[in-house]
Amino acid sequence: MSEKEMLNAYKARLETYLDALPMTGAPDKLREAMRYSLLNGGKRLRGCLLLAANDLGGGDAEAALPFAAALEMIHAYSLIHDDLPAMDNDTLRRGKPTNHVVYGEALAILAGDALLTHAVEVMASSGHPQAFAALGEIIRAAGVGGMLAGQTLDVMNEGAEPDIALVQEIHQGKTAALLTAPVTAGLILAGAEKALVEAGRSYGYHLGMAFQIVDDLLDLEGDPALMGKTLGKDVEEGKLTWPACVGVAQARRDAEAHINQGVEALAPFGEKAAFLRALALSTLHRVQ
Amino acid sequence: MSEKEMLNAYKARLETYLDALPMTGAPDKLREAMRYSLLNGGKRLRGCLLLAANDLGGGDAEAALPFAAALEMIHAYSLIHDDLPAMDNDTLRRGKPTNHVVYGEALAILAGDALLTHAVEVMASSGHPQAFAALGEIIRAAGVGGMLAGQTLDVMNEGAEPDIALVQEIHQGKTAALLTAPVTAGLILAGAEKALVEAGRSYGYHLGMAFQIVDDLLDLEGDPALMGKTLGKDVEEGKLTWPACVGVAQARRDAEAHINQGVEALAPFGEKAAFLRALALSTLHRVQ
Secondary structure, three states: OOHHHHHHHHHHHHHHHHHHOOOOOOOHHHHHHHHHHHOOOOOOHHHHHHHHHHHHOOOOHHHHHHHHHHHHHHHHHHHHHHHOOOOOOOOEEOOEEOHHHHHOHHHHHHHHHHHHHHHHHHHHOOOOOOHHHHHHHHHHHHOOOOHHHHHHHHHHOOOOOOOHHHHHHHHHHHHHHHHHHHHHHHHHHOOOOHHHHHHHHHHHHHHHHHHHHHHHHHHHHOOHHHHOOOOOHHHHOOOOOHHHHHOHHHHHHHHHHHHHHHHHHOHHHHHHHHHHHHHHHHHHHOOO | OOHHHHHHHHHHHHHHHHHHOOOOOOOHHHHHHHHHHHOOOOOOHHHHHHHHHHHHOOOOHHHHHHHHHHHHHHHHHHHHHHHOOOOOOOOEEOOEEOHHHHHOHHHHHHHHHHHHHHHHHHHHOOOOOOHHHHHHHHHHHHOOOOHHHHHHHHHHOOOOOOOHHHHHHHHHHHHHHHHHHHHHHHHHHOOOOHHHHHHHHHHHHHHHHHHHHHHHHHHHHOOHHHHOOOOOHHHHOOOOOHHHHHOHHHHHHHHHHHHHHHHHHOHHHHHHHHHHHHHHHHHHHOOO
16 A cells, blocks of 8 residues: 555544544534534544554554544644634634634634543543553643643744744644654554654654644745635734744755654664655655 | 531642642743632632542542642633633633733633643643543543533523523533532542442532532622622523522522432441531532
């Protein structure tokens, strides 16, 4: 199977699982708002990374699905809250109106809260023998030392002078944390030894940094029709971005350097890491 | 020790623990916003209930603190988001300006998200042998079949005709779920047998229902100076309340009936449950 076919196979399994999530007890309108953002045609990068890392470590593919789903729920919650009028005030995401535009702010806030809470509930109810360790890994990445640190610094520094150390901190928290956790949690679920989990952590970090630098570049230079969202928002909102600090040419080189380091980190896995290697390289192709 | 002294002792231990929470990695402003709402002089009913249930089951008091703290963090997050302009639009809580009034809406949304996430992180990092089961119990109570169901139905039915079945569902989710979980989780942490955990569940449910009915009555008849919050908001916002459905006199009787059933549920614990019994009875004294 080619890497593209593997990615599609992971994605298809995950979509089926997400679509079938019962969300037991949720009032209909809350379930509808949660599903609107959860099932909106995202790339499923976080979930597929977890499934791939779990495969790489020789874990049970079926048993890893609740954790892949949890990562997608956490990602969806962060986007709903990020899009709110009080935050980035975005009205369009992946070509569709954002959650609060469709359901109103109150329900959008609750749908975000509910996706975060349900992510934890699904992991806690999974019955996986490594559930507790994987849950801890994922929730720390989403927490005050991870994604929420990045979000806070991002929101607080709109309009600030370009500062590469600060942008590094924002990108690490906002993006790299939640691209690292799928790799480490996937390996933990598979029972991989600590050295391999740490190799996965390095890979995930570099992939995440490259991914966000490329995202910054695409916001400057991308095609809105292809991206399905409003572009040029970073500049408009005075967001701190990597190219704003180092220029476009250097930003491309930095993204490439991160990808190279990410690929190097995969060395302990040998040939078995072909998929993760290809995934990292494909990140760069988005701006080439 | 009297029940009042015991409650104060639980509260003091919990306050010390909450005040010392490192919230490692949180940007200063996020930590400040989290602490503003977490350390604002609340009654700590949920946390104290967990410590008392853990004591009742003979559990290690020190080891239960992270779970008592987690309940208080979940409660604080729900209040921050509930007070937002898009939700109840409250500007005063316990005599102080609400979180978004002080820190702005964006940071208030993030502080709420962060308190919920950190609650899970603290439980997942506790090292308690029963951590996973207790975490599951607490997160289900906070989830789409618990607190978030109640919040959603509450927000969606503002201005609706009084409907006792709907109010029952709202109060059960919004209040009783997060007063039940401390009791069941505390007993689980102590390693209590299943029949006792279920007795605790019945106690918590009736305590929670009584507590919310009393809260509805106080919003109608309480003293704003004593309560430290804006009163009469329920009527103003067209909230569905118990007295609006059945009248004030019947609401008092219903609260009393719930307390009696809660006290009965404690029978399997015998004399050891004196504290939980007294706590339930004190709920009624608020409106007597």
